Amino acid sequence: MATRHLRSRRVVAVATGLAAAAALGFTGAAPATAQAAPAAAGSTTVQPAGHGFTATLTGKATLKSGSVTVTCSVSTSSGTVPAAPANHNADGPVVSSLTPPTFTSCTTSMPGVSATVRTSGSWTVSMQYGAPVVASFTVPTGGLVVTTSGLASCTVTAAPTGPASTSGTWTNGAPSSLAFSGAAVPIKVVGGFGCPTSATTSSFSATYTVTDTTDPAQQITVSG
16 A cells, blocks of 8 residues: 555656646756846847847756656757847847747656657747846747656646746857746646646746857847
């Protein structure tokens, strides 16, 4: 009987940790309170105008819930800086469309459990100049779905009732980078025994490098 109870607790722990993967829209892990605060609205310019870019995960995206860890080592997305004059906004952020990010090579810290991440819909990123520069990703309704199999068979949907935004910090450089730290996103969980169906939010952390694909000799930068 003790063995059965231990296994039940383990199943619930696994499912709870995997629910965090619903935030994997961009994924090291940190508390949700570490999320970057929105910058005050002001002038923003993203350059070079009209250039394409690719965001590539550097290192690994790690999600934690208690003692359970979910890690993805490959993630990319691409987009285009708006053509002039739309690459400048005197009163707020500059918004760019993104391809749905891909997530592969995902593992869990518990044996016998696998996770698959599927993304879809119209994703965007908005850049707001400030100290720090804030980059806010918008996940479309149901735009990220995590399914698990093994000890727990669950479906975790991010932004289940409407588009959801979450913020990271942009740093100009060669290449420039975008870091998320404990960014929160709403979720809905469905499934059978062991699935954390009462969970309503999850979080993620990760760093992406952003490169100019139109002219690799240039850098994507954000200024006032």
